[in-house]
Amino acid sequence: xxxxxxxxxxxxxxxxxxxxxxxxxxxxxxxxxxxxxxxxxxxxxxxxxxxxxxxxxxxxxxxxxxxxxxxxxxxxxxxxxxxxxxxxxxxxxxxxxxxxxxxxxxxxxxxxxxxxxxxxxxxxxxxxxxxxxxxxxxxxxxxxxxxxxxxxxxxxxxxxxxxxxxxxxxxxxxxxxxxxxxxxxxxxxxxxxxxxxxxxxxxxxxxxxxxxxxxxxxxxxxx
Numbered sequence: 001x002x003x004x005x006x007x008x009x010x011x012x013x014x015x016x017x018x019x020x021x022x023x024x025x026x027x028x029x030x031x032x033x034x035x036x037x038x039x040x041x042x043x044x045x046x047x048x049x050x051x052x053x054x055x056x057x058x059x060x061x062x063x064x065x066x067x068x069x070x071x072x073x074x075x076x077x078x079x080x081x082x083x084x085x086x087x088x089x090x091x092x093x094x095x096x097x098x099x100x101x102x103x104x105x106x107x108x109x110x111x112x113x114x115x116x117x118x119x120x121x122x123x124x125x126x127x128x129x130x131x132x133x134x135x136x137x138x139x140x141x142x143x144x145x146x147x148x149x150x151x152x153x154x155x156x157x158x159x160x161x162x163x164x165x166x167x168x169x170x171x172x173x174x175x176x177x178x179x180x181x182x183x184x185x186x187x188x189x190x191x192x193x194x195x196x197x198x199x200x201x202x203x204x205x206x207x208x209x210x211x212x213x214x215x216x217x218x219x220x221x222x223x
Contacts, residue, residue, distance in 0.1 A: 034135035041128035059110035119170035126163040145220035162204040
């Protein structure tokens with residue numbers, strides 16, 4: 001998460017002004033509608049990513065200060081208890097859970113709604129990018145003008161990877177929540193899979209945040 005924190009920290013956005021700028025595209029043509037939709041969907045994702053580290057810190061603080069009984073075994077134990085921070089219920093798993101791993105699990109459960117929101121925004125971001133490029137291509141734009149109007153193929157790839165990674169992670173966390181609530185067997189829980197999906201999400205999110213943006217429309221003679 002450190003890389004994501006650095007990427008977010010490097011951005012300073014006035015969200016109200018940014019959304020107002022998106023609406024200035026208007027809706028006179030299919031191209032302008034696609035540009036507006038892509039702009040708004042991009043902002044929705046960036047806004048969610050920008051607030052993600054703060055929300056994670058809040059969840060971490062909430063878990064740390066929550067009172068109640070949570071049994072956390074040593075790393076040599078073959079069973080462990082996961083307590084849901086949302087319901088207070090405990091679920092015994094058949095896998096080894098260290099104290100550090102148990103804390104990560106509780107944090108993921110707490111962040112469940114944010115992961116679902118990110119999956120939704122990432123899916124919209126991916127669709128918006130594809131729509132903007134297809135609309136520009138349909139109008140016959142190419143070269144520098146196309147680059148100013150639409151995401152490049154590399155940008156589409158980053159959007160696709162982010163949508164894929166957030167969807168997998170949201171599904172992982174959803175399963176984890178069902179396990180903690182006793183609605184799914186503990187054998188379905190695979191911590192290694194979740195940890196791998198977390199890493200892929202962080203990498204893909206940082207790649208999107210570190211994009212340098214498109215050229216100005218002044219390079220486009222059709223402006």
